[in-house]
Amino acid sequence: MNKAALLEQIKAKRSVLCVGLDTDLEKIPAHLLKEDDPVFAFNKAIIDSTVAFTVAYKPNIAFYESMGVKGWQSLEKTIHYLDEKYPEIFTIADAKRGDIGNTSKMYAKAFFENMNFDSVTVAPYMGEDSVTPFLDFPNKWVILLGLTSNKGAFDFQFIENAEGEALFESVVKKAQEWATADQLMFVLGATKTEHLARLRAIAPDHFFLVPGVGAQGGSLEEVLKQATNKDFGVLVNSTRGIIYQSNGLDFAQAAGIAARTLQQEMERLLF
Amino acid sequence: MNKAALLEQIKAKRSVLCVGLDTDLEKIPAHLLKEDDPVFAFNKAIIDSTVAFTVAYKPNIAFYESMGVKGWQSLEKTIHYLDEKYPEIFTIADAKRGDIGNTSKMYAKAFFENMNFDSVTVAPYMGEDSVTPFLDFPNKWVILLGLTSNKGAFDFQFIENAEGEALFESVVKKAQEWATADQLMFVLGATKTEHLARLRAIAPDHFFLVPGVGAQGGSLEEVLKQATNKDFGVLVNSTRGIIYQSNGLDFAQAAGIAARTLQQEMERLLF
Numbered sequence: 001m002n003k004a005a006l007l008e009q010i011k012a013k014r015s016v017l018c019v020g021l022d023t024d025l026e027k028i029p030a031h032l033l034k035e036d037d038p039v040f041a042f043n044k045a046i047i048d049s050t051v052a053f054t055v056a057y058k059p060n061i062a063f064y065e066s067m068g069v070k071g072w073q074s075l076e077k078t079i080h081y082l083d084e085k086y087p088e089i090f091t092i093a094d095a096k097r098g099d100i101g102n103t104s105k106m107y108a109k110a111f112f113e114n115m116n117f118d119s120v121t122v123a124p125y126m127g128e129d130s131v132t133p134f135l136d137f138p139n140k141w142v143i144l145l146g147l148t149s150n151k152g153a154f155d156f157q158f159i160e161n162a163e164g165e166a167l168f169e170s171v172v173k174k175a176q177e178w179a180t181a182d183q184l185m186f187v188l189g190a191t192k193t194e195h196l197a198r199l200r201a202i203a204p205d206h207f208f209l210v211p212g213v214g215a216q217g218g219s220l221e222e223v224l225k226q227a228t229n230k231d232f233g234v235l236v237n238s239t240r241g242i243i244y245q246s247n248g249l250d251f252a253q254a255a256g257i258a259a260r261t262l263q264q265e266m267e268r269l270l271f
Numbered sequence: 272m273n274k275a276a277l278l279e280q281i282k283a284k285r286s287v288l289c290v291g292l293d294t295d296l297e298k299i300p301a302h303l304l305k306e307d308d309p310v311f312a313f314n315k316a317i318i319d320s321t322v323a324f325t326v327a328y329k330p331n332i333a334f335y336e337s338m339g340v341k342g343w344q345s346l347e348k349t350i351h352y353l354d355e356k357y358p359e360i361f362t363i364a365d366a367k368r369g370d371i372g373n374t375s376k377m378y379a380k381a382f383f384e385n386m387n388f389d390s391v392t393v394a395p396y397m398g399e400d401s402v403t404p405f406l407d408f409p410n411k412w413v414i415l416l417g418l419t420s421n422k423g424a425f426d427f428q429f430i431e432n433a434e435g436e437a438l439f440e441s442v443v444k445k446a447q448e449w450a451t452a453d454q455l456m457f458v459l460g461a462t463k464t465e466h467l468a469r470l471r472a473i474a475p476d477h478f479f480l481v482p483g484v485g486a487q488g489g490s491l492e493e494v495l496k497q498a499t500n501k502d503f504g505v506l507v508n509s510t511r512g513i514i515y516q517s518n519g520l521d522f523a524q525a526a527g528i529a530a531r532t533l534q535q536e537m538e539r540l541l542f
Contacts, residue, residue, distance in 0.1 A: 100421040
């Protein structure tokens with residue numbers, strides 16, 4: 001998907017909401033467990049009930065891998081379903097991959113060719129040749145880790161070089177030599193909003209994928225105030241606050257209501 | 272597997288060889304393509320012909336993921352085969368994973384519970400809580416990226432803080448607060464031997480997994496000279512130099528000869 005198509009959808013839905021699909025057999029409603037593929041049944045119902053308020057879905061690949069072959073099948077069904085029924089949706093494989101060139105190329109093949117994801121999250125530690133193989137696919141995106149939402153972000157991402165530039169800033173600067181804002185986004189955690197403005201100054205044109213609103217404690221208003229740009233420039237992810245609102249028969253309806261509530265707040269703050 | 276068992280095998284085989292299983296349908300012998308599962312058939316033959324000279328196998332997970340559900344099945348068969356037939360072998364899921372705590376826990380489940388890998392490679396960018404979930408599994412290992420063998424390593428891993436300490440050194444120092452040498456190894460590329468001694472000084476007790484000998488240009492002699500410690504302390508990986516020696520009917524035999532040649536060089540240099 002290109003940037004124009006993403007922006008069109010944001011404007012049409014008046015939303016920058018991304019819904020995380022961290023689907024866990026221990027957390028989904030018990031009545032789904034009798035389905036052939038409970039994970040896909042859950043995802044399909046969540047997608048159908050939230051898609052009117054949502055511009056992106058982000059399956060968290062770890063949750064599928066933890067279920068082995070069955071999990072991989074559920075993931076493939078989920079991305080095919082999105083692709084067929086809602087081709088306007090921006091899809092994110094939240095995989096945090098990254099390896100030497102010939103290996104990153106294989107990950108790119110997995111997520112961009114075998115499954116038709118629009119984007120994949122990539123870890124920056126191994127540098128340029130671990131990232132660029134993902135960029136060889138036209139209209140596919142790399143979402144590079146910049147500043148993450150977890151506590152461990154403080155271990156290395158804030159290490160400053162002799163000029164006082166933190167590692168996450170070096171990453172966001174350097175990566176702009178590899179791709180334009182039409183193919184590269186950055187992950188920037190909502191729990192660290194005091195740095196969002198600083199990063200917006202370094203990367204004025206790029207989209208930021210912002211996790212950490214809700215369960216992890218980030219404020220939507222603060223994120224939108226600090227991080228938006230002339231093209232909106234943010235996708236705000238929510239997972240637990242949407243998909244696990246209820247584990248009864250009304251789980252999909254409850255997810256829809258939570259998504260609508262967030263969308264309305266986005267509409268109020270952004271449009 | 273605990274460290275004592277690994278050391279016992281190193282001494283018995285007089286080898287620190289790890290064979291990478293980057294199994295690619297485009298590179299394996301054509302006659303295997305008529306098998307039900309060509310990838311597993313290739314891996315099984317390579318393992319059987321090299322195991323006498325080898326202490327560890329390292330499937331590169333990207334290559335299996337790039338084949339979707341089928342690839343995941345081949346991977347599961349490969350690890351089960353190693354586990355059943357050669358339980359003395361140290362197995363490495365070369366996956367370069369790492370995410371927030373609840374997600375790393377799912378990756379750990381994928382590789383340590385559903386598949387019985389002894390270890391997984393992990394990327395350090397997200398810090399402590401992205402690494403420690405893997406350490407909750409007794410006798411399972413984290414192999415953390417320190418200094419990688421690729422060109423992109425120079426983008427971020429060499430950034431120095433105000434005290435002149437490079438990022439890869441900070442990573443290797445900090446991670447030792449999270450785990451002992453009985454559960455934590457580091458990836459250190461053979462192409463950067465001038466730094467191996469420096470890293471050995473920082474981490475005297477930890478095993479180093481050293482990729483990059485052979486196709487990537489690293490020297491075995493230099494690696495062993497710089498990186499060994501009192502417990503050997505290295506696993507030296509070779510992939511293309513062993514598994515793709517021949518793509519004819521003699522591919523397994525050729526791999527065995529290449530593995531034996533490397534083992535003999537290791538024996539000469541180390542024992």
